[in-house]
Amino acid sequence: xxxxxxNVLRVAVPIRNVLQRFAFVLLIGSAFALMLLGRxxxxxxxxxxxxxxxxxxxxxxxVSRPVSAVNALADNIRELxxxxxxxxxxxxxxxxxxxxxxxxRRLEAENAAFRSLLSAKSETSSFLIAARxxxxxxxxxxxxxxxxxxxxxxxxxxxxxxxxxxxxxxxxEVGERSSRVLLLSDLNSRVPVVNERSGQRxxxxxxxxxxxxxxxxxxxxxxxxxxxxxxxGVGGVLxxxxxxxxxxxxxxxxxxxxxxxxxHRLEFVRxxxxxxxxxxxxxxxx
Amino acid sequence: MSDTVSDRLAQIARxxxxxxxxxxxVFFSLAPFNFPGSALMMPPLAxxxxxxxxxxxxxxxxxxxxxxxxxxxxxxSGGPLxxxxxxxxxxxxxxxxxxxxxxxxxxxxxxxxxxxVVPVVFLATWLMGSAYVGAFADPGLILIQALLTxxxxxxxxxxxxxxxxxxxxx
Numbered sequence: 001x002x003x004x005x006x007n008v009l010r011v012a013v014p015i016r017n018v019l020q021r022f023a024f025v026l027l028i029g030s031a032f033a034l035m036l037l038g039r040x041x042x043x044x045x046x047x048x049x050x051x052x053x054x055x056x057x058x059x060x061x062x063v064s065r066p067v068s069a070v071n072a073l074a075d076n077i078r079e080l081x082x083x084x085x086x087x088x089x090x091x092x093x094x095x096x097x098x099x100x101x102x103x104x105r106r107l108e109a110e111n112a113a114f115r116s117l118l119s120a121k122s123e124t125s126s127f128l129i130a131a132r133x134x135x136x137x138x139x140x141x142x143x144x145x146x147x148x149x150x151x152x153x154x155x156x157x158x159x160x161x162x163x164x165x166x167x168x169x170x171x172x173e174v175g176e177r178s179s180r181v182l183l184l185s186d187l188n189s190r191v192p193v194v195n196e197r198s199g200q201r202x203x204x205x206x207x208x209x210x211x212x213x214x215x216x217x218x219x220x221x222x223x224x225x226x227x228x229x230x231x232x233g234v235g236g237v238l239x240x241x242x243x244x245x246x247x248x249x250x251x252x253x254x255x256x257x258x259x260x261x262x263x264h265r266l267e268f269v270r271x272x273x274x275x276x277x278x279x280x281x282x283x284x285x286x
Numbered sequence: 287m288s289d290t291v292s293d294r295l296a297q298i299a300r301x302x303x304x305x306x307x308x309x310x311x312v313f314f315s316l317a318p319f320n321f322p323g324s325a326l327m328m329p330p331l332a333x334x335x336x337x338x339x340x341x342x343x344x345x346x347x348x349x350x351x352x353x354x355x356x357x358x359x360x361x362x363s364g365g366p367l368x369x370x371x372x373x374x375x376x377x378x379x380x381x382x383x384x385x386x387x388x389x390x391x392x393x394x395x396x397x398x399x400x401x402x403v404v405p406v407v408f409l410a411t412w413l414m415g416s417a418y419v420g421a422f423a424d425p426g427l428i429l430i431q432a433l434l435t436x437x438x439x440x441x442x443x444x445x446x447x448x449x450x451x452x453x454x455x456x
């Protein structure tokens with residue numbers, strides 16, 4: 001402990017206290033000012049925020065690796081525990097999938113034949129960018145995850161993010177080497193979708209619950225529980241036909257979708273880089 | 287002037303530990319755990335550090351640093367900007383004023399103090415966060431998060447005490 005003595009103490013302590021109080025007021029003030037600026041979508045604040053996320057993305061990547069190792073270990077133990085039932089389930093599924101494979105092969109050949117008859121051009125080009133979830137931020141107010149891929153990998157704002165199960169969300173912010181995904185369940189998520197059974201279009205709106213709502217339907221009576229819902233491709237940002245989920249409940253005027261994605265197990269995802277052909281035939285370079 | 291290089295290194299380690307530890311807790315609390323609901327109910331671990339060091343060594347985790355760490359938590363989590371920065375600052379200031387009461391008391395007193403601070407903190411974040419996103423967040427989630435935060439405090443506090451004593455001995 002270093003203790004200043006006598007006169008020095010008598011002057012220095014009050015000054016220090018005043019300075020500290022001033023700093024406190026200043027910092028609290030700036031915290032609330034930032035809250036306001038962040039709410040107003042200020043461009044400068046946005047850029048600084050992205051810069052900070054970008055700078056820390058590699059650190060988050062490193063920190064998340066041991067965590068995913070622990071996750072993998074927990075998964076292993078869980079899998080070992082119900083190996084038998086899992087095996088039976090997988091065998092049954094495999095049998096079913098093999099049948100589907102035959103159907104798909106036949107349809108693919110048929111499609112190709114029709115296409116060549118019509119001499120139709122392939123609609124679009126899309127390719128996938130693999131990424132890892134490095135931070136599962138979330139919290140009570142937002143549903144987002146951070147990816148370790150950014151602009152230098154070809155990620156752009158608005159692109160769809162999928163995993164093996166289905167649509168996860170879309171890119172909300174892009175940094176140089178990181179990006180933030182707005183999950184389907186977030187309050188601000190809006191995705192144009194189509195009911196695959198009835199062909200009805202609507203919008204999937206997140207409300208921070210695990211099951212987002214289906215809104216703007218022309219006729220709600222036509223929706224039945226179990227209907228598969230996929231992206232409609234309206235708006236041209238998301239490719240059509242990405243699986244999202246099934247209609248879970250249609251009670252009291254609210255249609256809820258149970259997503260195919262398991263929100264607790266997001267680790268590897270793919271960003272869909274999708275380009276609509278432009279009128280002149282060259283792909284859009286946004 | 288008897289400072290040797292190793293003395294100075296030891297001092298740097300001592301002074302830097304609380305900040306680095308809190309920084310690590312910010313990162314760790316955002317890591318993608320696989321447990322159902324972990325991202326939604328993850329306790330703000332850095333808050334525990336701000337409380338703990340606010341009692342034992344507020345000089346090593348000063349207000350401006352607490353502000354920066356809170357801001358980092360806000361930015362990385364993508365939540366309301368400035369929310370945790372403000373909360374950390376206020377908790378830090380309250381602890382700086384009340385720390386003498388906690389020093390030398392049993393751990394239960396410290397835990398009870400934390401259990402008093404947490405409801406106020408979560409009520410404030412619930413109101414601020416809801417105002418920020420423009421809709422009331424699920425109060426059930428906030429309640430569970432608050433309970434988990436109180437429940438995890440003894441473990442975190444014990445870990446930080448161990449670190450504090452180890453570093454203090456260097």
